[in-house]
Each structure stands twice: as structure tokens, then as C-alpha cells.
Amino acid sequence: MSVEKNIGDVAIYIQTLGQQARLASRAMAKADTATKNKALLAIATAIRRDAASLRAANELDLAAAKTAGMDAAMLDRLALSDKAIATMAEGLEQIARLSDPIGEISNMKYRPSGIQVGQMRVPLGVIGIIYEARPNVTVDAAGLCIKSGNATILRGGSEAIHCNRALALLVKEGLAAAGLPEQAVQVVDTTDRAAVGALITMPEYVDVIVPRGGKSLIERLMREATVPMIKHLDGICHVYIDDKADLQKAIDIGFNAKCHRYGTCNTMETLLVAEAIAPQVLPLLAERYLTEKVELRCDAQAAQILHAYPYLAEVQEADWSTEYLAPILAIKVVADMKEAIEHINRYSSKHTECIITEDYSRAMAFLREVDSASVMINASTRFADGFEYGLGAEIGISNDKLHARGPVGLEGLTSLKYVVFGHGEVRQ
Numbered sequence: 239m240s241v242e243k244n245i246g247d248v249a250i251y252i253q254t255l256g257q258q259a260r261l262a263s264r265a266m267a268k269a270d271t272a273t274k275n276k277a278l279l280a281i282a283t284a285i286r287r288d289a290a291s292l293r294a295a296n297e298l299d300l301a302a303a304k305t306a307g308m309d310a311a312m313l314d315r316l317a318l319s320d321k322a323i324a325t326m327a328e329g330l331e332q333i334a335r336l337s338d339p340i341g342e343i344s345n346m347k348y349r350p351s352g353i354q355v356g357q358m359r360v361p362l363g364v365i366g367i368i369y370e371a372r373p374n375v376t377v378d379a380a381g382l383c384i385k386s387g388n389a390t391i392l393r394g395g396s397e398a399i400h401c402n403r404a405l406a407l408l409v410k411e412g413l414a415a416a417g418l419p420e421q422a423v424q425v426v427d428t429t430d431r432a433a434v435g436a437l438i439t440m441p442e443y444v445d446v447i448v449p450r451g452g453k454s455l456i457e458r459l460m461r462e463a464t465v466p467m468i469k470h471l472d473g474i475c476h477v478y479i480d481d482k483a484d485l486q487k488a489i490d491i492g493f494n495a496k497c498h499r500y501g502t503c504n505t506m507e508t509l510l511v512a513e514a515i516a517p518q519v520l521p522l523l524a525e526r527y528l529t530e531k532v533e534l535r536c537d538a539q540a541a542q543i544l545h546a547y548p549y550l551a552e553v554q555e556a557d558w559s560t561e562y563l564a565p566i567l568a569i570k571v572v573a574d575m576k577e578a579i580e581h582i583n584r585y586s587s588k589h590t591e592c593i594i595t596e597d598y599s600r601a602m603a604f605l606r607e608v609d610s611a612s613v614m615i616n617a618s619t620r621f622a623d624g625f626e627y628g629l630g631a632e633i634g635i636s637n638d639k640l641h642a643r644g645p646v647g648l649e650g651l652t653s654l655k656y657v658v659f660g661h662g663e664v665r666q
């Protein structure tokens with residue numbers, strides 16, 4: 239069965255979505271909290287009610303993806319289990335419980351002229367989101383955009399098209415039940431990549447693009463986009479085991495950061511180990527990696543320590559910049575924290591890094607000197623996630639420095655405008 243619907247000219251189709259989104263964004267910006275929450279809860283109810291048909295749509299996607307040879311980690315992201323469906327609905331309920339940031343006025347101050355100046359939190363407007371074949375993102379992104387008073391155009395990965403279409407209908411149903419415009423959330427109904435090209439070049443209708451994806455997507459966007467972006471890119475995440483590390487923490491975190499879920503962007507791809515502790519910690523860690531048959535791509539020093547490990551390979555320069563999203567790990571033995579920080583600041587994608595140490599001064603120096611969106615002490619990089627950070631959910635994890643950095647929740651989808659309260663003052 240073809241996944242394509244006849245939508246006619248792609249550019250005209252996307253332009254129509256843009257016009258509709260712009261109109262809908264005006265209604266969303268003034269919608270009150272109770273109405274937005276009503277929509278979120280109605281979508282959650284519809285998702286639970288239609289769990290069976292969502293699974294059937296997901297089966298179509300999974301079957302096509304398997305035939306196309308999609309690897310296990312990507313299939314894991316695409317799969318919509320009963321638990322994943324329940325989690326999507328719960329996520330919406332959690333977003334409904336979050337306080338509404340829109341309309342909040344802060345920093346009000348009287349000026350010598352007599353006017354009062356403050357700031358009001360407002361939606362960004364229309365947000366275009368381009369993301370991978372992960373259906374739960376459709377619901378999380380829709381939920382966060384609704385609650386933050388934005389309209390959104392969602393372009394999910396082609397492999398999830400059946401599921402995304404099914405979810406789009408439920409989101410529309412929920413918006414309509416609350417009296418909000420159905421066009422506040424629109425799922426792009428074609429897998430033609432020309433739709434991406436059109437979406438990123440219509441600043442008259444789209445205020446911000448959130449791209450979640452790998453190098454090919456980002457390179458294209460950097461070349462072509464005329465709409466500002468908050469980039470959610472690859473995660474070349476590092477864990478550094480310092481010579482003052484607690485061994486048990488190093489083993490537990492080193493294992494979890496790599497093996498908890500291979501396909502996510504917050505998974506560790508490179509392990510750096512201080513040479514003073516490497517002979518102690520690496521063999522213990524390798525015992526854990528062996529249970530998952532993780533391939534260890536080692537520099538000379540690490541290879542010497544791990545010579546008996548069955549899945550050993552020689553690390554190449556390209557490995558330091560590679561996001562495996564698979565049971566593969568690059569390992570480098572470093573002289574000290576200084577060398578670890580230099581390596582991280584050179585090769586990381588500025589997503590998430592961690593130091594394992596019991597030394598307070600080193601931990602604080604690592605926090606200050608590592609230039610990434612999340613920097614952690616003695617915790618798994620897998621925690622870099624909106625839900626785990628208490629944001630309720632996330633649009634994704636921004637590697638950008640401007641506007642929003644790290645997991646992006648409701649606040650990241652808003653901006654502040656100045657508001658001035660006068661009493662008839664005129665400027666002298």
C-alpha cells in the first residue's frame with residue numbers, strides 16, 4: 239500500500255498549512271488555561287480509547303520499516319507498545335497539570351518617568367517541528383504546543399506516517415472538543431522531503447523551526463532555512479571517569495549511560511578514563527559490557543588493559559565524532575581531567591557530558607569548563623530528558639546556545655515581551 243496521499247503540489251500544500259497555522263495561532267494565543275487543558279485531556283481520552291487502532295497503524299509502520307531493514311534501536315523508537323500508548327496519554331495529563339506560563343507578568347518596576355515596565359510571557363506563534371520516526375514525539379510536541387498557546391506543524395519521520403496520521407485525527411478531535419481550532423496542530427501528510435524545504439522557507443507563516451535529527455537534516459537546514467531554528471541535534475555524549483571516582487558509581491553509570499537505550503541522543507558514545515584508575519575500572523566495566531556484547535573501540539592504552547575482551551576494536555579518529563546509536567563504545571585513556579575536558583570540548587555535539595568523581599573542586603571545574611547543554615556530576619547522561627528534569631515533557635534537547643538550551647519544555651516555547659503601564663506620562 240502506498241503511504242502517499244494525493245496532496246497535489248507540495249509547496250502549495252505546505253503554504254496552506256502555514257496559512258491555517260498562522261490563523262490558528264491567534265486563537266491559541268488567547269485561549270485560556272481551562273480550555274487548553276480540556277483539549278489535552280480530551281486527546282488523552284481519545285488515545286486510550288483508540289489504543290487498538292493506534293497499535294494497528296503502528297504495525298503497518300513497523301512491518302514496512304522491518305522490510306526496509308531498519309535497525310533494532312530505530313525499531314525500538316518507532317514501536318508503540320501498550321505501555322508507550324499509556325505513557326503518551328499520561329504525558330498529556332501531566333502537561334495539563336503544569337502551570338500555564340502564558341500571560342504571566344514579571345519584573346514590573348517603576349521607572350523615574352512614572353511608567354511601570356515589566357515583561358509578559360507569550361507564545362512564539364507557529365512552530366514547525368521536523369523529527370524522527372518516533373510517534374510519541376507527535377503527541378508530546380502537540381501537547382506542549384497547545385499548552386504554551388502555539389500552533390504547530392509537525393513533520394515526523396516517514397517511517398511513522400501511518401501512526402502519525404492516526405494520532406493527528408485524535409489531536410484534532412481533542413482540539414475540537416475544547417472549541418479550539420483543529421488547525422492548531424497539523425501533521426504533514428506526505429513523506430515527500432520537498433515538504434521540509436517548503437516549511438523552512440516561509441517565515442511569513444512559521445516563526446520557529448525545531449529540527450530533531452542527524453547531520454543530513456541539519457546540513458540541509460543550515461543551507462536553506464530562512465526561518466530561525468532551535469536545533470536539536472545528535473548526541474555525542476561523554477562520561478569521564480576521574481581518578482577520584484567511586485568505583486561502583488563509575489561502573490553503574492558507565493553501564494547505564496551506554497546500555498539503557500542505544501537509540502537515544504543522550505546515550506554515551508565515548509568513555510574517557512583517567513590513566514590512574516583505568517587498570518582498575520576498565521576490566522570491571524568490561525564485564526558489564528560483555529553481558530550486552532558491546533563492541534569496545536579502544537585507544538592503545540585501553541586496548542592493552544582490555545586485551546582479552548572478545549569484542550575489541552581499534553579506535554579511529556572518526557570514532558570520536560561518531561554517534562553510534564548502537565552497542566558500540568569508543569574508549570580513550572586520558573592523563574587527567576584537563577585532557578578529558580579538552581577532548582570533550584573538541585568532539586562533543588554539546589549535548590550532555592558527565593564526570594564521575596568524589597572530588598568537589600574537580601566536579602565544579604568540570605561544570606564550569608565543559609561547554610555543553612547539560613553537564614552532570616555522578617549521574618547517567620540518560621537523565622538528559624524533559625520529564626526527568628521536571629519539565630513534564632519535552633520537545634527535544636536543544637544543542638543550540640540561543641533561546642533554549644538542553645531539554646525544551648513549555649518555557650522554551652515562549653518568549654517575553656515588554657509591557658508598559660502608563661498613567662498619562664510623556665517622554666521629556
Ligand SMILES: NC(=O)C1=CN([C@@H]2O[C@H](COP(=O)(O)OP(=O)(O)OC[C@H]3O[C@@H](n4cnc5c(N)ncnc54)[C@H](OP(=O)(O)O)[C@@H]3O)[C@@H](O)[C@H]2O)C=CC1
Nearest residue numbers: 369370394395396434451452455470471472473503634635
Ligand atoms: N537532540 C534531540 O533532542 C534529538 C536528536 N536526535 C538525533 O537524530 C538522529 C537520529 O534520528 P534519525 O531518525 O536518524 O534522524 P534523521 O535526521 O534521519 O531524521 C529526522 C527527520 O529529518 C528528516 N530529514 C532527514 N534528512 C533530511 C533531508 N536531507 N531533507 C529533509 N528532511 C530530512 C527525516 O525525514 P525522512 O523521514 O524523510 O527521513 C525525519 O523527519 C540522531 O543523530 C539523534 O541523536 C533525535 C531525536 C532528538
Ligand SMILES: N[C@@H](CCC(=O)OP(=O)(O)O)C(=O)O
Nearest residue numbers: 315372501502503504620623
Ligand atoms: N527524551 C529522550 C531523549 C531525547 C530523544 O528523544 O532522543 P531520540 O530517541 O533520539 O529521539 C529520552 O531520554 O527518553
